[in-house]
Amino acid sequence: MSNVMVLAGRSGDVFTDATLEMIGKARELADAWGGQVEVAVFGGSAGADKLEGADTVLSVEHDALAEYVPEAYEIALRALLAERSPRLLLLPNDTTGLDLGTSVATGWGAGHAAGVVGLEADGDRALATCAILGGKMLADVEFTGEHGVCTVMSGAFAPASGATPEVVTVQAPDELGSLRTTMTEKIVPQGGDVDITAADLLVSVGRGIGSKDDLETVEELAEALGAPVSASRPVIDSGWMPKSRQVGKSGLKVKPKAYLAFGISGAPEHLEGMRSADLIIACNTDSGAPIFEVAHYGTTCDLFDLIPSMVEKLEE
Amino acid sequence: MRIVVPLKAVPDLVEELELNDDETDIDREYLKYVLSEWDDQALEEALLVKEAGDAEVVAVALADDIDIEQSLYTALAKGADKAVLLEGGSGSSTRSRAATFAAYLEDQPADLVLTGVQSVDDLDGQLPPALGAMLGQPHVSVVASVAAEGDGVRVRQEYSGGLAADLTVRLPAVVGIQAARQSPRYAPITKIRQMQQAGGLETVSVSPDAAESGLEVRGMRVPEAGGHAEMFEGDPDDVAEKIVELLRSRGLVKG
Numbered sequence: 009m010s011n012v013m014v015l016a017g018r019s020g021d022v023f024t025d026a027t028l029e030m031i032g033k034a035r036e037l038a039d040a041w042g043g044q045v046e047v048a049v050f051g052g053s054a055g056a057d058k059l060e061g062a063d064t065v066l067s068v069e070h071d072a073l074a075e076y077v078p079e080a081y082e083i084a085l086r087a088l089l090a091e092r093s094p095r096l097l098l099l100p101n102d103t104t105g106l107d108l109g110t111s112v113a114t115g116w117g118a119g120h121a122a123g124v125v126g127l128e129a130d131g132d133r134a135l136a137t138c139a140i141l142g143g144k145m146l147a148d149v150e151f152t153g154e155h156g157v158c159t160v161m162s163g164a165f166a167p168a169s170g171a172t173p174e175v176v177t178v179q180a181p182d183e184l185g186s187l188r189t190t191m192t193e194k195i196v197p198q199g200g201d202v203d204i205t206a207a208d209l210l211v212s213v214g215r216g217i218g219s220k221d222d223l224e225t226v227e228e229l230a231e232a233l234g235a236p237v238s239a240s241r242p243v244i245d246s247g248w249m250p251k252s253r254q255v256g257k258s259g260l261k262v263k264p265k266a267y268l269a270f271g272i273s274g275a276p277e278h279l280e281g282m283r284s285a286d287l288i289i290a291c292n293t294d295s296g297a298p299i300f301e302v303a304h305y306g307t308t309c310d311l312f313d314l315i316p317s318m319v320e321k322l323e324e
Numbered sequence: 325m326r327i328v329v330p331l332k333a334v335p336d337l338v339e340e341l342e343l344n345d346d347e348t349d350i351d352r353e354y355l356k357y358v359l360s361e362w363d364d365q366a367l368e369e370a371l372l373v374k375e376a377g378d379a380e381v382v383a384v385a386l387a388d389d390i391d392i393e394q395s396l397y398t399a400l401a402k403g404a405d406k407a408v409l410l411e412g413g414s415g416s417s418t419r420s421r422a423a424t425f426a427a428y429l430e431d432q433p434a435d436l437v438l439t440g441v442q443s444v445d446d447l448d449g450q451l452p453p454a455l456g457a458m459l460g461q462p463h464v465s466v467v468a469s470v471a472a473e474g475d476g477v478r479v480r481q482e483y484s485g486g487l488a489a490d491l492t493v494r495l496p497a498v499v500g501i502q503a504a505r506q507s508p509r510y511a512p513i514t515k516i517r518q519m520q521q522a523g524g525l526e527t528v529s530v531s532p533d534a535a536e537s538g539l540e541v542r543g544m545r546v547p548e549a550g551g552h553a554e555m556f557e558g559d560p561d562d563v564a565e566k567i568v569e570l571l572r573s574r575g576l577v578k579g
Contacts, residue, residue: 019484019485075489076483076489077491078462078463078464078465078481078491079462079463102483102484103465103466103481103482103483103484106441106442106450106453106465106466106500107453107463107464107465107466107500108453109449109450109453110418110448110449110450110451110453110454110457111453111454111456111457111463112457113449113538114419114422114449114453114454114457114458115457117538118538119448119536119537119538119539120418120448120449120538120539121447121448121539122442122446122447122448122449122450123446135542138447139547140444140445140446140447141335141337141341141350141444141445142337142444143547144337144341144546144547145341145350145544145545145546145547146544146545146546146547147447147541147543147544148541148542148543148544148545149447149539149540149541149542150539150540150542151538151539152536152538152539152540153536153538156538157449159449187462188462188476188493188494188497189462189464189491189492189493189494190491190492191489191490191491192478192489192490192491192492193489193490194487194488194489195480195487195488195489195490196487208576209571209576233571233576233577233578234578242361244503245365245502245503246507247506247507248507251486252486254486257484258466258482258483258484258502259485259486260485260486261485265574265576266571266574266576268567273337287570287574288553289567289570290553294338295555296340298547300552300553300555301547301551301552301553302551303553304553304554305553305554305555305556305567305570306553306554306555306556307555307556307563307567308555309556309559309560309563310560313560314560314563314564314567315564317560317561317563317564317565318564318567318568320564321564321565321568322568322577
């Protein structure tokens with residue numbers, strides 16, 4: 009009842025940084041409660057020795073778990089929760105967490121705290137801090153029941169170091185044999201026109217640009233600087249730029265020497281993808297935009313006034 | 325195929341957000357509400373599925389949601405076949421919203437539920453997986469396209485790093501839409517007005533099961549800036565000068 013379970017995620021063959029960060033926080037909580045850190049690993053436990061700080065790896069193997077299929081993962085996870093009954097379950101706030109967090113919580117009679125950026129033990133209680141409303145507000149919440157589920161933002165916690173876990177193989181549930189969801193094809197990203205992760209300088213644009221036609225303004229600046237244009241999610245979802253240019257959680261992580269952010273408010277999902285750039289300069293008419301908290305320099309000028317001036321100066 | 329699209333009104337983040345008196349929520353009294361952008365994407369994808377084959381699209385919302393009628397009339401103007409307002413449910417948490425939509429769907433089942441993958445004010449999780457769990461149906465979130473295929477749908481699910489996969493899901497199912505295949509269409513204001521004048525909203529009373537969120541909000545606060553950008557002052561011309569200089573000093577401007 010005082011254990012903390014982490015659902016491991018993989019990127020290719022290696023466990024994600026988010027997995028290691030969740031184990032770091034789980035270690036702290038489990039120590040406070042006198043419990044154990046258990047990591048659920050589906051579809052093969054290769055590399056489990058890298059999961060430092062965890063006590064046990066619960067490995068579930070089944071053909072249906074060879075690739076990520078939400079229904080299969082949910083069945084396997086629910087079975088583990090029923091068997092092990094941890095105090096908390098931590099999931100990454102990515103596609104896995106968006107698929108499974110609320111559904112396993114609902115089935116388990118547990119609360120689900122979304123967008124978790126802080127997590128503390130307060131005696132027996134678990135307190136989570138959630139970033140909501142585009143990162144403009146933080147909510148401090150307490151789990152009222154016996155169990156809780158957290159979907160954790162990447163970068164929120166530090167990884168643990170320590171002993172390597174013991175791997176325990178857990179019997180796969182029979183229901184995995186009768187799924188209603190199947191993966192038919194894995195889509196590998198098409199080598200986009202430009203690799204934005206390789207650029208020294210990025211001119212990035214967000215919702216503040218307003219329309220596709222106005223992208224021209226930003227493109228002129230990018231051309232004057234010899235830099236590619238990247239964008240935040242709303243611009244990509246509107247179909248104004250290709251997916252290969254998206255910076256953020258559902259796009260690419262970038263670390264250029266300089267990142268110029270125009271009309272980007274700085275939702276947590278976007279910050280995740282660019283906050284480690286060496287130099288961040290943000291332009292947003294909203295002085296309260298969260299982007300200014302990670303930017304080194306900022307301005308509240310209108311981008312349509314600022315950019316033409318910049319282009320002029322670059323062409324002088 | 326009957327496609328139900330649950331819609332949600334959310335605070336417009338362009339507005340200044342303030343805390344209420346006991347600092348447990350934002351002060352909602354004078355806030356402007358807009359349709360959740362992901363729900364707008366879900367409606368668009370539903371209309372695209374309808375146009376590609378044979379489907380009925382029903383937009384449904386909670387009567388409690390502020391200014392949601394406008395979004396329902398807009399949905400009709402865009403091509404939804406029906407717009408339904410649910411009375412008797414609570415919109416205070418994702419869990420209670422899901423219970424309200426589930427009560428409606430149990431009574432008037434859908435083959436496919438398409439709704440936004442999340443909303444900006446989700447605190448206790450997201451609607452699609454909550455609905456999936458309550459209805460006992462398979463669900464897939466972060467989806468960027470949907471197509472009818474045999475007795476199911478083929479969806480494209482997106483992952484970090486630009487990866488994706490195509491999944492087939494047997495119906496009935498719930499799908500959380502990240503983005504439609506195209507930008508949400510525009511509905512002319514004259515057409516929205518026509519819909520309003522025709523008064524085509526159906527009201528349905530539901531009695532949802534009690535649904536606890538399992539969370540208690542102890543407090544809400546504005547994040548303390550871990551740091552803050554040094555702000556450039558002056559007119560755009562001055563600011564442009566300073567930025568270009570800064571980039572030059574870092575050797576990032578060619579020539």
